[in-house]
Amino acid sequence: MTDSSLVQQEEADILRQAADWKAQGRSVAIATVVSTWGSAPRPAGSQLVVDGEMNMIGSVSGGCVESAVVHEALEIMESGEPKLLEFGVSNSAAWDVGLACGGKIQVFVERLN
Amino acid sequence: MQSATLAQIQTDRDGKTPVVRALDLEDGNEHLIRPFDDDSVGALLQAAQNAALADKSQVVEIDGKRIFLQVFNPPLRMIVVGAVHISQALVPMAQIAGYDVTVVDPRRAFGSDIRFPGVTLSNDWPDVAVTELKPDRRTAIVTLTHDPKIDDPALNAALTSTAFYIGSLGSRKTHAARLARLSKAGFDEAAQARIDGPIGLAIGAKSPAEIAISIMAKITQALRQGPVGESPAGDAPAGDASATGVKETADRTTPAASAGA
Numbered sequence: 001m002t003d004s005s006l007v008q009q010e011e012a013d014i015l016r017q018a019a020d021w022k023a024q025g026r027s028v029a030i031a032t033v034v035s036t037w038g039s040a041p042r043p044a045g046s047q048l049v050v051d052g053e054m055n056m057i058g059s060v061s062g063g064c065v066e067s068a069v070v071h072e073a074l075e076i077m078e079s080g081e082p083k084l085l086e087f088g089v090s091n092s093a094a095w096d097v098g099l100a101c102g103g104k105i106q107v108f109v110e111r112l113n
Numbered sequence: 114m115q116s117a118t119l120a121q122i123q124t125d126r127d128g129k130t131p132v133v134r135a136l137d138l139e140d141g142n143e144h145l146i147r148p149f150d151d152d153s154v155g156a157l158l159q160a161a162q163n164a165a166l167a168d169k170s171q172v173v174e175i176d177g178k179r180i181f182l183q184v185f186n187p188p189l190r191m192i193v194v195g196a197v198h199i200s201q202a203l204v205p206m207a208q209i210a211g212y213d214v215t216v217v218d219p220r221r222a223f224g225s226d227i228r229f230p231g232v233t234l235s236n237d238w239p240d241v242a243v244t245e246l247k248p249d250r251r252t253a254i255v256t257l258t259h260d261p262k263i264d265d266p267a268l269n270a271a272l273t274s275t276a277f278y279i280g281s282l283g284s285r286k287t288h289a290a291r292l293a294r295l296s297k298a299g300f301d302e303a304a305q306a307r308i309d310g311p312i313g314l315a316i317g318a319k320s321p322a323e324i325a326i327s328i329m330a331k332i333t334q335a336l337r338q339g340p341v342g343e344s345p346a347g348d349a350p351a352g353d354a355s356a357t358g359v360k361e362t363a364d365r366t367t368p369a370a371s372a373g374a
Contacts, residue, residue, distance in 0.1 A: 012126050012185065019119050030114055034138065034181040035172045045170030045183050082141035106172075108181060110141050113115050 014058040018049040018112055027052035028112040029073035034084070037055050038103035051064070052077060060107050072109050082110035114143060121145055122185055127354070129187035129249065136181040138172070149250065149275075166250075167337075180319040187215055187251050191332070194239050194267040195258035196224035199282070202325035203255070204232055210329065212253070213355065217242040237265035240290045248274035257282045265294060272304050278335040280309035290357060307340065 015030075022028045031048040043063035048058040048066065050073040062068055065087040076083060085107045118134065125132040133146045135157060148165040151158055157180065160173045164182040171305070172181050189212045194216035195201050207214050215233040218224030224234050235242040239256075241364070243266075248254055254271040255278075256264040264281060271279045283291060288310035295305055313327030313335065 012123070016117055016123060018124065019116065022116055022119075031180070032136075032183065034136075036171075044172070044181075067292075084138050108136065108138060108141075110114055112119065 001039045010022050014049050016040050016090075021049070021051050021055075022112050027077040029077045029109055030112055031060050031069045031073060031107050034106055034108050035106045036103060041103070043103075048073075050074070050077075061081045061105060064075050065107070066103070069107055069109060076109050076111050080113070082108065118143055118145060126185055129251075130245075131165050131187060131250065131323060132185045133165055134181075134185070135161065136183065137182055138179040151270040156268055159367040166339075190215070190246075190248070190252040190334075192217060192243060192248060192252065192254045192267075192271075194218070194243070194254070194256040194264065195260075195282075196220070196228060196234070199257050199287070199324050199328075201228065201322040201345050202322040203328055204229060205255075206329045207332075210333070212294055215246060215302070217267070220259070240270045243267050243270035243274075246372055250275050250277050252276045253278035253280075253335070255280045255282075255332075259283060261288070261294065265291070265298075268295065268308065269298060269300075270305060272300055277340060278309065278332045279307050280312040280331065282312045282324075283310060285311055309335075317369075330334065 008080070010049070018028050018030055029050050030091060031050070033042050033044050033046040035044055036042075042060055046058070046060055048060045048069060050056050050070050054070055054071065054074070056066070059066060068087070069085065072083060072085060086104065087107065088104050122132060122134065125256055131148055133148050135146055135173075136143045146158060146161040148158065148161040156175045160175065160180075161182055164171055164184050165186060168184060168186055170183045171180070172179055174180070175255045191207045191212040191214045193203060193214060196216050196219045200216060204214050204216060213233075214298055215235060216224055216229055217237065217239050219236055219238050221236050226234065237245070243254065246252075248271065252274070254267070254274075254276045256267045258264050259282060263288045268279065268281060272295070281288065281291060285306060289308065292305045292308075309331055312331070314330040316323070316327050316330070318327040
């Protein structure tokens, strides 16, 4: 499967989980990679879904910015105000997740209403 | 995101309908676009079509707004008509490249589970089989039997679909005769031009496996750079593989599959 098709397959499953959680009455926020520069670990369209208990499924970066995104997601679950976050993946962080060099990503975080 | 939007995306996905979510990055407003059967016109629909065809979620700027287009495409599919030697090489290649493959051959001795383990097989007559599979913009159709009784009905059905690639094995002479038959059947030149024949990218392929490679290459080119007979898309995003793509021009005098014809 092509990379993008794989991503779509995965994202659809992640969104299914988001719908299930919502149906169970949980608070749910969805984070989506909308653009990338340099060697970003995950392509545009990649998603991370978080619930109010910080359960997560999916990923937006392969690990380096997830905790920051989850933190924002919890606030956005409360406020309902979506946010566009930008992260530079530093060379040291990039090293940790096995990237050849740094990259930059924009992540849109929104509440599932 | 609204739960209703999410539910609609799941429904479209289950129904193999391409859908693009347009998300305003300023205010979080969203709506869904059916890129190929939406009546509206305009820059956003055009951008959604491009994103769906390129199979690439991306940010576009329209009227000063940054809009994220998230593409949900149905899976790639390939219909191979003719459970022949070339098919035995082509099917696993297509599967590795991410295609759901169905092999159609009404001759049961050819289209058997033993020859194609783990592949969806249909022994229906090809026009019935192809029509029932409802080929769409994410479907490639290849006919490989050389037998007009089998290939022609498949092509008739293929040409009435939106399949992004239709290819038919046979020499230049065989192909000319095929086009003459299709013309008689009422298919105009534009329809005939949709058929890649002689099939495949011209790489001098000889063996069945090599011919399968040339077919797979041509299908990939059609998927990434636009249909056979059209020039490759000029507006491919920077960094896209199409920038390095092979352009086929005068090379068609050495048909890849001539040895198999």
